[in-house]
Amino acid sequence: xxxxxxxxxxxxxxxxxxxxxxxxxxxxxxxxxxxxxxxxxxxxxxxxxxxxxxxxxxxxxxxxxxxxxxxxxxxxxxxxxxxxxxxxxxxxxxxxxxxxxxxxxxxxxxxxxxxxx
Numbered sequence: 001x002x003x004x005x006x007x008x009x010x011x012x013x014x015x016x017x018x019x020x021x022x023x024x025x026x027x028x029x030x031x032x033x034x035x036x037x038x039x040x041x042x043x044x045x046x047x048x049x050x051x052x053x054x055x056x057x058x059x060x061x062x063x064x065x066x067x068x069x070x071x072x073x074x075x076x077x078x079x080x081x082x083x084x085x086x087x088x089x090x091x092x093x094x095x096x097x098x099x100x101x102x103x104x105x106x107x108x109x110x111x112x113x114x115x116x117x
Contacts, residue, residue, distance in 0.1 A: 003111045004061045007070065010104055011057035014050045014074055021047025036084045049077045057108075064112040071109035078102040 020028040021043050032043040056070030078098045085095035092099075 003067065003108055006104055006108050007057040007060045007067060010074065010101060010108065011054040011070070013101060014054040014057070018047045018050035018054065022051055035088050038084070046077055046081070049073055053077065060108075068109055068112050071105045071112075074105045075102055075109070078105065 024040070024044065029040045029043055032038045032040070038046075053070045053073035056066045056073065060067035060070055078101050081098040082095040082102060085091075085098060088094070
């Protein structure tokens, strides 16, 4: 039960974060280009992966496989996001949110590997 609540929280946060990227927001594109040195297309890909991962996490109540897939997608995007924040000089403070969500995604993935008795 706790995993499902965790996945809903992760899904909500990532869905919110993906919206400006998927909608091709000019301000977000400028942040990606100036802050991280990434193109507008990279921003759209990151937003799309976040959106797909969040949908899988929302639907994970029905399947451990969806939870695993969502966690892996989200984890890949968030690990790159945390690295890019460090690389841009934002330090721990700038990457804290991405690292927190990455940790929660990892916990969700690990929980799917545990067998229930």
